[in-house]
Amino acid sequence: MKSWIVTTGNEILDGVVKNTNAEYLTKRLNELGFTVMGIQVVRDELEAIERAVRLGLDSADIVIISGGLGSTDDDITREAVASLLGRKLYIDRPFADKVFDRYKRKFGARVPRSVEKFALMIEGAKTYFGDEALVPAQVIETEGKLLVLLPGPPSELVPLFEKVFNEHPTFSQHTSAYAQRTFKFANVPESVVEESLRDVLKDVEYSTTLDYFVGPTIRIKVKQNRGDQLERIEEVIHERFPEDFFGTDETSLEEVTVKLLEKRGLTLSIAESCTGGNVSAILVKVSGLSRVYKGAVVGYNRKVKETLLHVSQSTIDKHDVVSELVAAEMAENVRKILQSDIGASVTGVAGPDRGDSRKEVGTVCFAISDSHGCRTFTENIRGDRRTVVQRASYRLLDLIRRHVLLTEGG
């Protein structure tokens, strides 16, 4: 089934806010198996919205419109759609009363008359009310096609979109026909994954993407009635990529790493140089981290490596501040000082200048230390300063994950 997205809002066209609604809808529609034929962003103007919806109805089976359902003068999506389809508008009296009540409780006695507009409905529309949203989603059937009106604020749009797609028969029938799963890999080339899985992929619909900092992902779509096909595919992938394959769907590399540490009962500490706290900041996005994570020492300056991490001056002088030996001392010492099971470190040249190092820009050394010993790695990462920092950060997280994966539970 073909879909079309219209988002209204001058603030997007004025470059003030990003079009996160279009991004969300595109992602979800694709995940649910709808082809997105087009996206349009238009000003809050009657004629512009009418034109956009007309083009959508001419190009797709489902047109989703976000924004313009509020109570101010420039909220005119309902008027535009009613005018285009030649339908009437009416106030849903019971809902209007509810909105008045809610306003009164929240802001006191004086409720502006304009809030009535929240209850403005298009004749023949099916409505879907959410817990959070002040306005309902409206779904209209016309010309054998579907028009879905959603509110603009992302916190209201997301739950109402999901509600419509779960409850409206057209959508639920369509989506229940397919099942999808995204498989995520770290630090392995896209081509290697695709080549190795050619036999599996030839029978399914799939698309590959590259997360530039982490690695490739494959999204596979199968017919629901093909039973446990996705389970079998996951088993094959797991078998062929026991280490590179790290999770499915919404799982992130940092989440997997934290979960693995918790499962094995291991604690972690980090010593960072060129990444300047970024590895630690990525880990902190995972809630419940405190059970496994001790902390980090960010030695941006050479002195810090010496005073706080006790990296020996002679190692730095002899082997360069960016070297596997310095990385090893950083990892081992941070592990001991912070009394953790695993110590991980990264030191490199993020550029544009080389700082204290004699190495090329993009040279990054890593080390992972535990009570059994220490392993070190060197990589040459291409890109600007931010790219080197991001890639080095995810590389260290992946090295930690691989290390824990192969460690017996404590």
Added chain:
Amino acid sequence: MKSWIVTTGNEILDGVVKNTNAEYLTKRLNELGFTVMGIQVVRDELEAIERAVRLGLDSADIVIISGGLGSTDDDITREAVASLLGRKLYIDRPFADKVFDRYKRKFGARVPRSVEKFALMIEGAKTYFGDEALVPAQVIETEGKLLVLLPGPPSELVPLFEKVFNEHPTFSQHTSAYAQRTFKFANVPESVVEESLRDVLKDVEYSTTLDYFVGPTIRIKVKQNRGDQLERIEEVIHERFPEDFFGTDETSLEEVTVKLLEKRGLTLSIAESCTGGNVSAILVKVSGLSRVYKGAVVGYNRKVKETLLHVSQSTIDKHDVVSELVAAEMAENVRKILQSDIGASVTGVAGPDRGDSRKEVGTVCFAISDSHGCRTFTENIRGDRRTVVQRASYRLLDLIRRHVLLTEGG
């Protein structure tokens, strides 16, 4: 003047890549004083592109189309535009020869015949060649309006867009008529800024935006012939907001902070708890940081605060790990341990659970220490885990900036 953006590309509609070209063009067109009337994303299909360009020509004076200028079968933007306007296509022979040559030098003797397509021009188009791009931008005048075709890869689109806008008379005449500047503020309400500047703003075109983590910005547009009006406005803003106003245009809070430290000859170190390295990671985006920045201790775990930062157990027990007294000890000790002029710290409850603290989720304490003493602050930050971490991080950076601003040079 009204503008319209069309971006082609299935990869955007399939949710595989973000529409960074539309974002860039929206930002630049607004900066250059063109109103963006609409954005359309369409599939690489002849009819879809024709429809989108038609709608653009009906809605605006300038239509910019990105993508579909390559040499593969789905690169059909030139065909679609030629068909819509009833114009012929031809191969620019000298340019085709150049492309063949470049290919031969780069990839060896065998050049696929399809590369000739790079030299496919629309009859009557003005062409603009870039240093990087394999294809030129094409500008076509039709119906008293302008159509601009740009290549899809951002690294080619950006310089060609700038070239067209500098060199084509329609654009250069328009843009030279206006001057713009964006003024950035930290930790002051949007309404306070707008209210205080009402006398200044009444004579100019302006728009306000809120950077959710940092503070409000105001973009002001004036006629070029009004001389040094922007300079005078900047002086007034500086006078009325000597601390809250931190920079213009592309300046970031972290850049300003680093520059101020450098100007005053001061060094900085940081102790982070709930932000987990994020403050440090934001600073690391600024190149040349190493001259002023020593490093950070990330004490995610209470033990780290005790062992590495020497925060006293009794302070934590008596006052809570999230308290101004703990923040003060963290800041003072990190300053002394890392031998820097300024120590800054943050400890708080990012949520969703409270960890070791008895304080409410969102409570964050900060401290700034130097040889003269230590100042502490407490804030209640609303939002989910990521929001609390981001806002707390930028709040600390702003506290550092304000502190350095009022410090005499060393």
